């Protein structure tokens with residue numbers, strides 16, 4: 001099979017994402033689970049962001065809320081101008097038909113195995129055309145398959161595809177409705193190194209060529225090579241951000257500053273700290289038994 005790229009489908013404006021004070025509690029019998037405990041996340045239109053973090057941190061819950069699959073316990077989610085927490089069902093239906101695409105974990109959950117790649121794309125476009133009253137200008141299957149690097153295999157049976165190629169077909173299918181926001185849950189899980197690189201490269205190409213906003217969840221630490229911004233979710237909150245390989249702590253909307261993982265090990269709960277500004281540089285000073293123990297860290301004021 002050939003792996004090659006063709007002319008990209010026409011760009012469509014990406015959708016911005018903004019959450020404020022996002023809280024989600026799963027209500028269970030006798031036990032409630034707080035999956036998200038106040039997430040303030042802003043993603044610009046056309047940006048590509050990876051959500052990282054340990055298992056159970058709340059990444060998939062956050063992705064589902066961005067997709068509008070269910071409503072949060074508290075807080076707001078804006079996709080473009082639409083507040084998903086207040087939107088009526090027809091508005092959410094329209095958003096799902098053409099504005100936001102969700103790539104579920106595992107190609108099998110996104111594809112109909114008895115159809116070819118082209119037929120899977122046509123199937124995905126059918127609902128979008130109906131929602132738009134037949135007026136939707138959607139990209140053709142050859143264009144889409146070309147964009148993900150799978151030109152010329154649109155009519156071959158999916159049974160002859162490798163796991164990496166199936167994931168690329170999945171990407172073409174979720175792009176079939178020309179979404180402004182693409183949400184991908186673990187798009188590289190269970191793929192070998194070479195296939196992971198191809199899928200991440202295809203996602204980055206989609207983001208750059210089509211302008212689609214991309215938010216993906218991953219355990220893949222290598223993802224930072226392909227994604228300019230990573231956001232680490234820890235215990236249902238934003239625990240930090242990575243930009244171009246640099247790690248940052250992020251001040252929350254209500255003024256809290258979660259410590260980065262390595263500092264957590266050094267600073268026990270209850271530790272008293274002082275911020276001091278010296279020559280344009282912030283210093284974090286730790287107090288022990290009423291005494292100053294010295295400079296722990298320095299941060300540029302800017």
Ligand SMILES: Nc1ncnc2c1ncn2[C@@H]1O[C@H](COP(=O)(O)OP(=O)(O)OP(=O)(O)O)[C@@H](O)[C@H]1O
Pocket residue numbers: 026027028033034035053054055056057058059060061062
């Ligand atoms: N449907 C559900 N009902 C009850 N609890 C849930 C449900 N889905 C997730 N949880 C719980 O919510 C918390 C966050 O789960 P979530 O799947 O969002 O985390 P995650 O970071 O995506 O984890 P993983 O990387 O393992 O997929 C966990 O404690 C999980 O057990």
